[in-house]
Amino acid sequence: MHQRRSVVVVVVLLTVVAAAVLVYSGVRQTRIVVGAEPTGEVVAKGLFGANHRYPFDAFGSFTPGGEPQQRLVANARSTGVSMLRYPGGTVANTFRWTRAIGPREDRGCQPGGGDGAPLDSTIGPDEHMALVEQMGAETTSGLSASGAT
Structure with a gap:
């Protein structure tokens, strides 16, 4: 046990020393500039997005009948x-995709992501x-062929 702890301490110390050498040698210089002036650079289209959660009519994203809320679409x-x-x-x-397909009234529950409580x-x-x-x-999508993410 003592030998293992010594190895862990040595690895941690080597990692810290290596990081310090990189920082102080100038090999890795990170510069963040924040300003209101346009840069002319374009952000890739797929980078501006959101997670779309499904429970509770997708937290109000849909009507009770399953149609997208038009105010959300416009916004x-x-x-x-x-x-x-x-x-x-x-x-x-x-998430299990096989429980989320078919007629809405026939779909199964999903186990919640945090506490496992059933979700519609x-x-x-x-x-x-x-x-x-x-x-x-x-x-x-985070879906896989097995139905698990």
């Missing part, structure tokens, strides 16, 4: 949101894509 378009990740946030960790699946991939299309955005 997203006007602010330039160009990417939505579905399912987004911690709920993506336990009324907003699934079909509803998500309707929102994405109306926004004129793109999507990315």
Whole structure:
């Protein structure tokens, strides 16, 4: 146990020394400039996005009938949101896509991302894509073939 602790201490010290050498040698100089003047550089379209969480009618993103809220669509378009990740946030960790497809009334519950409490699946991939299309955005997904993220 004592030998293992000594090895860990040596590794930590070497890491700290190596980082200090890089910083003080000028090898890595980071410069952040914040200003109101345009730079002329363009941000890639897919970088301005949001997580699209599905529970509770996607937290008000949809009508009770499953249609995208038009005020949300208009606001997203006007602010330039160009990417939505579905399912987004911690709920993506336990999402099972097979429970979120088919008729809304037949969909199963999802285990919550934080505490595992059951969450509804009324907003699934079909509803998500309707929102994405109306926004004129793109999507990315944490879904895998097994249904887990």
